Amino acid sequence: MFTCSSRHYRGITTSFYSICIVLGTVCVIPEFTVSGHVGSTAVLPCDLESEDTGTPHIRWDIGSEIVFERHGEATYQGEGYEGRVDVPEEELRKGNCSLVLRNLKPTDAAVYRSSQIVRHTKISVETETVELSRVDLSVDGK
Numbered sequence: 695m696f697t698c699s700s701r702h703y704r705g706i707t708t709s710f711y712s713i714c715i716v717l718g719t720v721c722v723i724p725e726f727t728v729s730g731h732v733g734s735t736a737v738l739p740c741d742l743e744s745e746d747t748g749t750p751h752i753r754w755d756i757g758s759e760i761v762f763e764r765h766g767e768a769t770y771q772g773e774g775y776e777g778r779v780d781v782p783e784e785e786l787r788k789g790n791c792s793l794v795l796r797n798l799k800p801t802d803a804a805v806y807r808s809s810q811i812v813r814h815t816k817i818s819v820e821t822e823t824v825e826l827s828r829v830d831l832s833v834d835g836k
Contacts, residue, residue: 723825729832730798738829740781740791740808751811752781752791753823756804762793765811774801791826803833 730736742750751765762779763770764786771779778796785792791808808826 724827726827726829727832728829729834731834732798732800734798735794735796736798736802736831738793738795738806738808738827738831740793740827740829742786742789742791742810743826748813750786750791751813752786753809753811754779754781754793755807755809761806793829795831798833800833800835803831805830 724739726739728736728738738754740752740754749766751763753763754761759772760770761772761775762781764781764783767783769780771777775795780794781791782794791810793806793808795802806829808829810824810826812822812824813820
């Protein structure tokens with residue numbers, strides 16, 4: 695017959711709860727609500743959670759539509775967002791991946807998702823997309 699001492703059992707229980715707490719904080723995606731008026735500027739919050747020694751690769755999208763993407767100096771602005779969106783490179787280096795959306799339009803109202811594209815090694819072509827935040831943007835008329 696197998697028996698566990700209460701000390702052994704408490705150690706297993708404590709370890710189990712510690713793992714759950716760690717996994718719980720890793721798996722939670724921050725969700726924000728932002729509102730702005732037509733013609734104004736909105737900042738959709740995002741922070742990089744991990745220190746990456748390479749050049750961060752950030753993507754903002756609405757579903758399958760890419761709104762903005764930055765990898766170093768290279769950027770892509772989605773259709774309808776040209777000249778209105780940016781994640782400033784100097785802010786990104788500090789871990790701030792917030793999207794600046796200027797000249798808001800009623801059609802900008804949506805749920806935006808930010809993600810970091812992570813390469814596993816410098817020479818690897820394999821990447822992983824890690825969701826960083828979700829922002830529900832509402833746009834009010836003037």
